[in-house]
Amino acid sequence: MKDFIAGEEQRLLARHGLDNFDALWALQLEAVDEPNTEGRGWSTVFRLELEDKAFYLKRQSNYLTHTLTHPFGEPSFSREFRNIQRYAELGIPALQAVFYAQRKVEGEQRALLLTRALDEWQDLHDVLQGWDLMPAGQRNAVLDACGLLARRVHSSGQVHGCFYPKHIFLQARGDGYAAQLIDLEKTRPALLGERDRIKDIEPLLRRAQVWTGADVQRFLSAYLGSSANMDQWLERLTKRRKSKSVSA
Template sequence: MSDFIAAQERALLERHGLASFDALWSLKLEAVDEPNTERGGWSSVYRLELDDRAYYLKRQSNHLTRSLLHPLGEPTFAREFRNIQRYASLGIPALQAAFFAQRRVSGERRAVLLTCALDGWQDLDSYLARWPLLAAKQQAGILRACGALARRLHQAGQMHGCFYPKHIFLREMDDGFDAQLIDLEKTRPLLLGRRDRVKDLEPLLRRARIWSESERREMLSAYLGGSADVDAWWRLLSERQRNKETR
């Protein structure tokens, strides 16, 4: 995979001398959280601000994921970058990549992924934490936005794999809410139809415990496009949730 620089970000990165793997790898920044070391290597995230633009810079070494196509492993950011590009080509709202590159250095598999910061957006977890304080119009807008986002995702033939509140970002508009997804590493094609769709949706409902049954049904109605199948889907999702909770 060759180095990627988004056309709309190139001039800014070049002006700051950051349009290369080496420059972004060696840049001194404070990590925004603790490094992830669960895959035998490490992976860290940093915030980068350039002029009036903000990004998240992700760097990793020997932090690999394995698959049938990559049995010896590949950087997890390589997989996430491919999925970011796939979402863009399919018209699924999601975070945008500004730069991606990977290198082999002295036995290390290194990768850099720079994404545009979602300033002005908030994750669904933040809204759930103050759900009772939101106006009814805001609550309804969020439920519709989440359902519509899931619908676009699945109509495009994709399964997110981690459809959790912390991965759904929302922005309030005059006529409702926009919604988009982050953390696309586990995305894969929908292979098992309704079964995969239920599997993708259920974690959201299980984690959004503050939603009442009527609110969950409202989200589900938006997902189904107002069809009469809400009861059938409700039963399927409730059964999967019971099974998950009793394991």
């Protein structure tokens, strides 16, 4: 895959000598969390601040995803980068890539992905911590934003695959909220219609335990619009939630 660098940040990276794979790979930074490991592979996330801008730099080695099109594996960041580009083409609000590249070094498959930080946004997981203290109008605006985001993903023929509170980022705008997604590694085309859609949004409802029945209906109203049978969707979502609880 050809190296990618966003034109908007190319000069910024160049001023700091960071507009190439080797420089970004060698850059000494403190990890923001513990590395993910799998077999001989590892994947780590770092925060990078340059002048007045902030980014997240993700580096991985031999951290591979195996698919039918890549039976011997490819860097998981490669798949995530393609999905970031796909979301941008489809107009689905999501994190933005600044740099992507991968290399083979003495049999080691390395990849790095640089994305813009979402410092002025708050993930839904944190929003839910103060849910009961929020005014009703503000809660409804959050529910609407989340429902419309899910609707945008699915109407574009995609399923996110990890539609969790920690992956939905919100920003207050006037009386409403804007919403966007991160963690696009598991995104794929929707092939099973309503079944895929149920499977995608049920984990969000299961994790948003502070949402009342009325909250869930508000979310679904934004997601479904006026054309769908609310009772049927609630029944199917409840059935899946119960089946996941039993298998857990």
